[in-house]
Amino acid sequence: MQNFIEAYSWVNMRFLLEGLWVTVEVSIISIIASFIIGSILGVLRYVKIKYLSRVVGFVVDIVRNLPLILIIFFTYFGLPHLGFKPGIIFAAVLAMTIFESAMLAEIIRSGILAVDYGQMEGARANGMSYVQALWHIVFPQAIKKTIPTIVSQFISLIKDTSLATIIVLPELLNHAQIIYGQNSAYIIPMFVMIAVMYFIICYALSVLSRVLDKKLA
Amino acid sequence: MKKLKRYLGVLGMLGVLTLVLTACGGRKSLSQQDVLTNDRTSNTITWGVKADTKLFGLMDVQDNTIKGFDADVATAITKQILGKNGKTKFVQVTSQTRIPLLKNGNIDAIIATMTISPERKKQVDFSDSYFDAGQALLVKKGSAVKSVKDLNKAGTKVLGVTGSSSVANIRKFAPKAKVLELSDYAQAMTALKSGQGVALTTDNGILYGMATENPGYEVVGGTFTKEPYGIAINKGQAPFKNKVNAALKEIEANGTYNRLLKKWFGNVTGFNYKEASR
Amino acid sequence: MAYILTHYWSELIQGLGYTLLSSVIALVFSTVIGTMFAIFEVLPNRAMRIIGRIYIEIFRNIPLLVIAMFFYVIIPMYVAKIDGFTAGTIGLTIYTSSFIAETVRAGIQSVDNGQMEGARSNGLTYWQAMRYIVLPQAFKIVIPPLGNQFINLVKNSSVLAFVAGFDLMYQGNSIASLSLDTINSYVVVGLFYLVITLPLSYYMQHLEKRLAN
Numbered sequence: 001m002q003n004f005i006e007a008y009s010w011v012n013m014r015f016l017l018e019g020l021w022v023t024v025e026v027s028i029i030s031i032i033a034s035f036i037i038g039s040i041l042g043v044l045r046y047v048k049i050k051y052l053s054r055v056v057g058f059v060v061d062i063v064r065n066l067p068l069i070l071i072i073f074f075t076y077f078g079l080p081h082l083g084f085k086p087g088i089i090f091a092a093v094l095a096m097t098i099f100e101s102a103m104l105a106e107i108i109r110s111g112i113l114a115v116d117y118g119q120m121e122g123a124r125a126n127g128m129s130y131v132q133a134l135w136h137i138v139f140p141q142a143i144k145k146t147i148p149t150i151v152s153q154f155i156s157l158i159k160d161t162s163l164a165t166i167i168v169l170p171e172l173l174n175h176a177q178i179i180y181g182q183n184s185a186y187i188i189p190m191f192v193m194i195a196v197m198y199f200i201i202c203y204a205l206s207v208l209s210r211v212l213d214k215k216l217a
Numbered sequence: 218m219k220k221l222k223r224y225l226g227v228l229g230m231l232g233v234l235t236l237v238l239t240a241c242g243g244r245k246s247l248s249q250q251d252v253l254t255n256d257r258t259s260n261t262i263t264w265g266v267k268a269d270t271k272l273f274g275l276m277d278v279q280d281n282t283i284k285g286f287d288a289d290v291a292t293a294i295t296k297q298i299l300g301k302n303g304k305t306k307f308v309q310v311t312s313q314t315r316i317p318l319l320k321n322g323n324i325d326a327i328i329a330t331m332t333i334s335p336e337r338k339k340q341v342d343f344s345d346s347y348f349d350a351g352q353a354l355l356v357k358k359g360s361a362v363k364s365v366k367d368l369n370k371a372g373t374k375v376l377g378v379t380g381s382s383s384v385a386n387i388r389k390f391a392p393k394a395k396v397l398e399l400s401d402y403a404q405a406m407t408a409l410k411s412g413q414g415v416a417l418t419t420d421n422g423i424l425y426g427m428a429t430e431n432p433g434y435e436v437v438g439g440t441f442t443k444e445p446y447g448i449a450i451n452k453g454q455a456p457f458k459n460k461v462n463a464a465l466k467e468i469e470a471n472g473t474y475n476r477l478l479k480k481w482f483g484n485v486t487g488f489n490y491k492e493a494s495r
Numbered sequence: 496m497a498y499i500l501t502h503y504w505s506e507l508i509q510g511l512g513y514t515l516l517s518s519v520i521a522l523v524f525s526t527v528i529g530t531m532f533a534i535f536e537v538l539p540n541r542a543m544r545i546i547g548r549i550y551i552e553i554f555r556n557i558p559l560l561v562i563a564m565f566f567y568v569i570i571p572m573y574v575a576k577i578d579g580f581t582a583g584t585i586g587l588t589i590y591t592s593s594f595i596a597e598t599v600r601a602g603i604q605s606v607d608n609g610q611m612e613g614a615r616s617n618g619l620t621y622w623q624a625m626r627y628i629v630l631p632q633a634f635k636i637v638i639p640p641l642g643n644q645f646i647n648l649v650k651n652s653s654v655l656a657f658v659a660g661f662d663l664m665y666q667g668n669s670i671a672s673l674s675l676d677t678i679n680s681y682v683v684v685g686l687f688y689l690v691i692t693l694p695l696s697y698y699m700q701h702l703e704k705r706l707a708n
Contacts, residue, residue: 015278065646065692067653069664070685076314077677080321088308159558166400166657168268168309173561178276181269181403182430184410187572191565195557202556313668317677340675374578380672397579397659398669404657411571413579413659 007189012179016190019175020197026089026171027158030096034157035150037097038104039143043134045105046112056105063102069163071095076167092164092171100157107149111142144216151209155202162198172197252325252450253298253457260299264291265310265324269403271426272481273330276309283307286422286481287328290347293473294448297464311401312380316340319449326450326461330423332382333447342454343447344461347474349493350420351440352383355409355427362416364438368394376405376414383419386442406431420444425485436487469495499683503670510666511687513580517655517662518648521587525648526641528588529595534625536600547596554593560654562586567658579658587655591648598640602633639706642699646692653688663687 044056063071075098076091086094115138123133143150165174176190256262266287267274274285288307295305308324315327319341332350333343356362368375369391377384379398387396397414399405406427409417417424424436448465450458468474475494482490500507535547554562563586567579577585606629614624634641656664667684671677 011279015281018281061693061696062689065650065696066685066688067650067664069653069656070667070681070688073677073681077317077321077681080323081678085322155556159556162558162560163654165560167314168311170309173558177403178269179278181406182271182275182278184407184431187407187568191561191569195561195565198558198561199553199556203552206552206556313672316672316675337675379668385673398665399659400657400668407568408659411568412576413567413571 003185004189004192007179007183007186008193012186015175015179016172016193016197019170019172022089022169023158023161023171024201026092026096026161026164026169027154029093030100030157030161031154033093033097034100034104037101039108039139041101041105042108042112043139045109047134060102060105063098064106066099068095068099068160069166071099072164072167088167088169091167092161092169095164096157096161099160100153103153103156104150107146107153108142111146111149112138114145115141147213147216148209151205151212155205158202158205159198250322251456252454253460256299256325256457260302261304261306262291262295262299263306263308263323263325264288264295265315265318265327265329266291266307267311267329267402268309269311269401270330270423271430272422272485273426274307275426283309286348286477287330289477289480290468290474291326291328293468293477294461294464297467298460312378313400315380315449319451322451325457326448328448330420331446331449332420332444334382336385337382337449340452341449342452342458343449344458345465346445346447347465348422348446350422350444350446352386352418352442352444353421353424353436353440354438355417355419355424355434356415356437357409358433358435360415360437362437365390365418365441368416370394374414376408376417378402378405378419381419382444383442387418390441402427409434420446422482422488425482425488428487429485496679496683499670499674499676499679502674503666503680506666506670507663507683507687510661510663510684511691513655513661513665514649514652514663514688515691517580517584517587517652517660518645520584521591521648521652522645524588525590525592525595525644528592530599530630532592532596533599533603536596537603539621551593551596554589555597559586559590559651560657562590563654563658579660580655580662583652583655583658583660583662587648587652590651591644594647595641595644598637598644599633602637603629605636606632635706639699639703642695642702646695646699649691649695650688 041056041060045053045060047053072092072095075086075095076088079086079091079094119137119141120133123137124130128136161169161171162173164171165177168174172194176194180187180190266283267285268276268283270285272285273287274283277284291307292305295303308318310318310324310327310329315329315331316337318324319327330350333346337343354362354365354368362368365387368387371393373391373394374397375387375391375394376397376399377387379400384396384398387394397408399408402419402423405417408414417427421436421440428434428436448461450461478490478493482488482493532547532550535543536551538544563583566577566582566586570577570582610628610632611624614628615621619627652662653664655662656668659665663684667680671680674680
């Protein structure tokens, strides 16, 4: 018990919260960016523009089927070869965004496919152009249909930021490791604390998704 | 409509391709720019340092800064090169990430318990050695393992860190042992405590740091290799390398080096800092 | 790249082996455990439902890496000596089982309730009806999502690299630091992953299309 009280000292907690902030920061930026890019990629894959849709589909499939850790290495170690030197946070955000965009593209595309084709035809018959019908009628419904899946993907994103500890992103898990690396009596208290922190964030998001799902249904 | 789509598709791909190509070819590779000029302009040297290694580079939870012998030497060298107001920027590295980061130009130099070795010299340049370490073993007090010979048995698990020279060395000295590579020293120490291996092997300086923090563990067997630490610098950066070497000589001559050595190793049991003085 | 392939071929194959082994073990056990907790969740017994819910929510909302590290670091200190491969695979199993539980539960609930009632009125016990009538139908529905879970498993097994589990990613890290050719090492490792995951992924897409028609 004594270990727990000492482990949760103000200094350690502040250090952990600094890590938590990086986790949250990276997650929020990546969530917003990957939602936008994932939507564009998903639509592009759906509309079947010759070559482009093929290429998008191929790239999305490659990225989706690689472990995220590899993508993290590629952005942090690989990008400078293109003359571009990302900082650690930027590299992490970029890796998460690339990976999650590909995952979301697939979710959103299947959402669009699930929207009744009659909707599209009806909208076109009412004088909308293909793009208008897609943007105003089909896309919003596809998002509505896939909200639970999209949110659970976002939850995965938040959890997966912990993988970036391998390139020493100063996020929650990394800061916990630094604390228990200096005093092994804190190992269990640190595991408990970060598990609770991750749980609270992710669980809150999943509750939010359920509420949203009910409201929209 | 179909034709238009096809046209747009081809155009899009061409656009992407051009973007990638200009990005590749347009700029000089970062590692080819002159580091010394860049650092003088920004008045900052960016160092890759460890954040998990007591005595050399350890994150201080109190104020979120990295402290240790490596960090202090880096600061002293920076002041020598850039003057009193020169700034240091520390980027946390592990044994695994340090060389790619240097080659990519994320950092100007590595000062992170890095042994000067022939293999590494093919990839990067080294300054003169700034610390003489030697590989040793850390074991639980009372362990049957007394020296590196005791590890050379099938089924013996030894812990090390990915990308460190000690992992390659132990494969030579104890070929029958199974080496488990962890991502950094904090993880390796935690694994030793969990009994994932019977010994942790790396340089004595690092191990002494761990032993002072973990009283149940001791350094055994003396050193079985010579591990001179150097500051790694990209190839083709001769002006910067010469400056670093000159700065190193200067801090050794003016007593700064010995002062730092005493500050970090003066109270470490088993380590004779006077022998290491320069 | 050819250099990495030829020089480190045996390490890569060994890594591939451990990755596949870990993924298959985790798939088998997480399907069993996941199905068990899914059934808990649809049982008439309230206490069992709550136990099922707690298990699923806890392990779905904590990072896999934290769970794997927990088994690598803490279990050997207090419970049993387990190595990195075992610890990582246990972590992988528990984490994945919570996702499979959620999938299977949705499958069970999508089977018409009339089926259960019909079976019960024909004299089957609750468990018999579950075993012979409901679960087979539920599994038909959840085969595509289960397939996707397996692809995730193969990718997620890369956390073994953090606990010295000798998998493909661990070997990749080791090769990258030995050869000092970081990018090519990881490109080769990526190709090895794609060899497993891409065919699986295309097969699952094909299967989904076939089941949809």
